[in-house]
Amino acid sequence: MPGTPKPRASERTELDAATQRAIASTPIADEIEFLAIKAFAAGTRLINSRLQELGLRARSYSLLAVSCSPVQLTQRELASLLELDPSQIVALVDELIDQGMVVRETDPRDRRGRIVRATSHGRELFERARAVAMQSEADALVTLNASERDTLRRLLRQIVFPASGT
Amino acid sequence: MPGTPKPRASERTELDAATQRAIASTPIADEIEFLAIKAFAAGTRLINSRLQELGLRARSYSLLAVSCSPVQLTQRELASLLELDPSQIVALVDELIDQGMVVRETDPRDRRGRIVRATSHGRELFERARAVAMQSEADALVTLNASERDTLRRLLRQIVFPASGT
DNA sequence: TATTGTTATACTCTATAACTATA
DNA sequence: TATAGTTATAGAGTATAACAATA
Numbered sequence: 001m002p003g004t005p006k007p008r009a010s011e012r013t014e015l016d017a018a019t020q021r022a023i024a025s026t027p028i029a030d031e032i033e034f035l036a037i038k039a040f041a042a043g044t045r046l047i048n049s050r051l052q053e054l055g056l057r058a059r060s061y062s063l064l065a066v067s068c069s070p071v072q073l074t075q076r077e078l079a080s081l082l083e084l085d086p087s088q089i090v091a092l093v094d095e096l097i098d099q100g101m102v103v104r105e106t107d108p109r110d111r112r113g114r115i116v117r118a119t120s121h122g123r124e125l126f127e128r129a130r131a132v133a134m135q136s137e138a139d140a141l142v143t144l145n146a147s148e149r150d151t152l153r154r155l156l157r158q159i160v161f162p163a164s165g166t
Numbered sequence: 167m168p169g170t171p172k173p174r175a176s177e178r179t180e181l182d183a184a185t186q187r188a189i190a191s192t193p194i195a196d197e198i199e200f201l202a203i204k205a206f207a208a209g210t211r212l213i214n215s216r217l218q219e220l221g222l223r224a225r226s227y228s229l230l231a232v233s234c235s236p237v238q239l240t241q242r243e244l245a246s247l248l249e250l251d252p253s254q255i256v257a258l259v260d261e262l263i264d265q266g267m268v269v270r271e272t273d274p275r276d277r278r279g280r281i282v283r284a285t286s287h288g289r290e291l292f293e294r295a296r297a298v299a300m301q302s303e304a305d306a307l308v309t310l311n312a313s314e315r316d317t318l319r320r321l322l323r324q325i326v327f328p329a330s331g332t
Numbered sequence: 333t334a335t336t337g338t339t340a341t342a343c344t345c346t347a348t349a350a351c352t353a354t355a
Numbered sequence: 356t357a358t359a360g361t362t363a364t365a366g367a368g369t370a371t372a373a374c375a376a377t378a
Binding site: 333334335336337338339340341342343344345346347348349350351352353354355 | 356357358359360361362363364365366367368369370371372373374375376377378
């Protein structure tokens with residue numbers, strides 16, 4: 001029969017409420033870095049799995065998003081924006097080029113630089129991916145109401161874009 | 167002369183304020199998952215580099231922290247807590263055992279399970295690591311004031327420990 | 333038969349160095 | 356000489372499958 005799920009010996013298990021409370025009162029549970037890693041690991045897993053059918057992952061989706069915007073960035077600037085090493089951008093751009101989503105053009109103002117720009121196919125796919133990403137975000141943050149999500153967004157923007165006046 | 171810094175051809179460059187503002191008004195700049203990845207990538211790099219002298223990283227530090235707490239968790243529960251696959255815990259615990267920071271003991275209540283407990287050396291090292299981690303957190307979040315940091319912490323706790331009543 | 337821990341493997345992510353072309 | 360991009364490589368992080376010990 002086809003419906004048989006694959007056997008997974010090392011399955012993730014849930015912590016019961018009592019154990020959760022015990023850990024929540026431990027010193028580590030107040031460290032923002034720890035909380036952030038844990039909170040967004042699950043979110044990234046979710047968005048990666050859902051973007052898979054569009055041939056994207058969180059990383060390539062972010063790059064595609066910037067390539068769709070009117071801001072023309074060199075690969076160097078993309079590296080800075082995405083908190084990646086410049087060398088990592090190369091492979092990421094190559095991947096999106098292979099899928100026909102973006103093109104790489106020499107920057108006319110400085111022929112050392114390369115501008116990454118989305119194709120019409122890339123733009124179309126981005127719109128679909130964006131809907132998926134927004135829904136995944138909502139699903140990953142069900143324990144926060146709309147106002148709390150806005151606050152979280154504002155605080156994160158303040159960390160990431162300190163110069164932009166929130 | 168010894169002071170010569172190593173040459174790095176692919177150095178990270180900063181985006182100027184104008185480019186930051188342009189990107190900050192782009193759709194991707196409102197997606198929490200994107201903001202979170204970017205915000206905490208730098209923080210994790212910082213804490214990893216500072217914990218290096220103690221033989222720790224963000225991951226092993228978190229595991230050590232839980233091992234120091236009175237909550238006795240099996241490796242299975244540790245996997246759930248740290249958002250890792252159970253198989254990844256094995257290597258992480260092995261590493262801390264090699265450094266003499268924790269011991270692995272059979273759970274007397276269920277001999278299939280293993281309890282991970284910090285040694286006195288592990289506890290001592292944890293106290294020093296904790297000071298480093300707290301300072302790194304403060305440095306990584308300079309763009310937030312104390313009240314904003316508390317809010318961020320509260321929201322993250324609500325995502326991570328939904329059952330624990332904030 | 334089901335679950336915990338373990339080992340093995342592969343793939344993604346991250347970090348660093350060296351090379352090339354343009355400036 | 357300095358910078359943007361590229362290539363190569365190694366190590367850390369993540370995901371999955373199979374197996375032994377215990378329940």
